[in-house]
Amino acid sequence: MGFYDDGQFRSAKNRGPGSSSLLRWIAVVVVSAVIGSVTTMAAVPMMIEANIIASPTAANANLENMSYHNLQPVTVQINDAVVQAVKKVRPSVVGVVNYQMMANAGSTSTSLQEEGVGSGVIFSSKGYIVTNYHVVQGATKVEVVIHKKYHVYATVVGYDPYTDLAVLKVPSSYIQPGDVAQFGNSATLQVGEPAIAIGNPAGLDFADTVTTGVISATQRTMPVIDEATGNVIGEQTELQTDAAINPGNSGGPLCNILGQVIGINNSKIVAHGFEGMGFSIPINEVRTIVDQILATGHATHAAIGVEGESLSAVPSEYQPNVPVDYGVWVVSVMSASAKASGLEHGDVIIAVDGHKVTGITSLRSILWKDFQPGQVVTVTVYRDQQKENLKIKLGELPPPSNTASSSPAPGSSSGGSSGINPLDPFGGAGN
Numbered sequence: 001m002g003f004y005d006d007g008q009f010r011s012a013k014n015r016g017p018g019s020s021s022l023l024r025w026i027a028v029v030v031v032s033a034v035i036g037s038v039t040t041m042a043a044v045p046m047m048i049e050a051n052i053i054a055s056p057t058a059a060n061a062n063l064e065n066m067s068y069h070n071l072q073p074v075t076v077q078i079n080d081a082v083v084q085a086v087k088k089v090r091p092s093v094v095g096v097v098n099y100q101m102m103a104n105a106g107s108t109s110t111s112l113q114e115e116g117v118g119s120g121v122i123f124s125s126k127g128y129i130v131t132n133y134h135v136v137q138g139a140t141k142v143e144v145v146i147h148k149k150y151h152v153y154a155t156v157v158g159y160d161p162y163t164d165l166a167v168l169k170v171p172s173s174y175i176q177p178g179d180v181a182q183f184g185n186s187a188t189l190q191v192g193e194p195a196i197a198i199g200n201p202a203g204l205d206f207a208d209t210v211t212t213g214v215i216s217a218t219q220r221t222m223p224v225i226d227e228a229t230g231n232v233i234g235e236q237t238e239l240q241t242d243a244a245i246n247p248g249n250s251g252g253p254l255c256n257i258l259g260q261v262i263g264i265n266n267s268k269i270v271a272h273g274f275e276g277m278g279f280s281i282p283i284n285e286v287r288t289i290v291d292q293i294l295a296t297g298h299a300t301h302a303a304i305g306v307e308g309e310s311l312s313a314v315p316s317e318y319q320p321n322v323p324v325d326y327g328v329w330v331v332s333v334m335s336a337s338a339k340a341s342g343l344e345h346g347d348v349i350i351a352v353d354g355h356k357v358t359g360i361t362s363l364r365s366i367l368w369k370d371f372q373p374g375q376v377v378t379v380t381v382y383r384d385q386q387k388e389n390l391k392i393k394l395g396e397l398p399p400p401s402n403t404a405s406s407s408p409a410p411g412s413s414s415g416g417s418s419g420i421n422p423l424d425p426f427g428g429a430g431n
Contacts, residue, residue, distance in 0.1 A: 081257050085196055086210050088259030092122040092181035093198045093252055095145035095207055096131050112140060119199035119252030121181050121261060127172040130290055131251030132266050133159045134227045136166045136408055144170050148207050156408045160289050160299035162234045164224055164266050167293045184260030186282035189218050197243040197265055199252030213243030221361045222279050235361045238279040239263045245278030254280040297410040301397035302367040305335020310359030311348055322348050322382040326358045341390040351380035
């Protein structure tokens with residue numbers, strides 16, 4: 001430890017013959033104090049008379065007026081933005097109950113039983129509701145609970161396993177104008193802004209539970225998992241939030257501070273040691289898929305017709321001799337159009353019509369957002385050190401074969417859920 005010494009506090013023992021100057025200094029101070037006191041006593045009455053300062057009597061009166069006995073109570077009106085946002089969006093949040101034919105306990109017979117509960121969002125006065133595909137996957141019937149009191153069987157309009165979205169419909173007579181959610185713009189979200197999740201964690205006993213947090217990230221690449229098999233069937237870019245998301249929140253809204261829906265909650269990380277890592281499908285992506293489902297009963301995704309892997313994920317012993325460190329390494333060529341173009345195993349796709357492809361997720365995003373099946377595109381590849389441009393007619397991504405046996409038929413009054421997987425998109429007892 002050090003001490004700061006600027007010379008002001010030196011010991012008197014170190015002083016020489018000049019020490020007597022201290023007595024002279026003390027005398028000056030005393031005389032100055034006496035003169036100042038006399039002057040003040042003479043000046044105060046004149047200052048009071050001139051109203052420059054208040055008299056002691058007036059000062060005491062002012063102090064009495066300031067007594068806490070005379071303070072008036074203050075009423076504070078709290079119009080909290082979160083409260084107002086919740087009031088705005090809560091009427092649009094519904095429960096989605098998954099019923100399946102299941103074996104009766106102690107019997108070989110089966111009956112229609114509740115398999116799981118998720119959430120959904122009313123987005124149209126005509127009775128349309130968006131939820132997660134895994135919430136309605138494999139069910140015999142889907143029931144929607146509106147305002148926690150109306151239990152209505154819903155029709156499955158369509159679904160998309162690749163984005164984990166589904167559209168339901170209930171009679172419009174159950175929908176009031178204030179029940180329709182307002183969608184926001186997920187493209188303008190900023191990390192750190194407030195996020196509000198509403199849903200039915202642990203089932204309908206905890207309906208309309210509200211949790212708050214922030215947008216933790218706007219572009220997280222997350223796997224899309226088929227809950228019937230546990231297989232990864234794709235990847236998509238999602239919002240990350242630390243607002244608490246639990247089983248039963250799946251299909252419910254993530255909202256901004258204005259009460260606008262900015263995402264549909266669908267998963268969380270539940271590994272040991274992790275907390276507050278939930279994920280939501282951006283509402284702009286939801287809009288696109290919902291529009292396609294309403295138009296055709298299903299979503300369409302353009303595809304080149306290859307199986308591939310991000311170049312950065314290819315083991316070093318299989319790394320191709322190319323002058324780039326990004327792109328998609330072609331494992332196999334599947335479609336006739338891709339084969340006819342000359343695309344081969346080992347090629348590295350780096351661009352589609354000039355859009356840079358950094359990896360498999362990037363390729364899917366470019367194809368799904370910017371192109372439609374049937375379009376002819378220029379695919380730029382590296383084959384060893386040689387760059388080539390190939391013309392390929394895009395096909396359509398087929399439905400995952402492993403979901404066919406557990407998917408509700410569009411137009412039926414059915415839907416479902418599934419088991420828990422490592423990322424737990426709300427399977428098991430509650431979706």
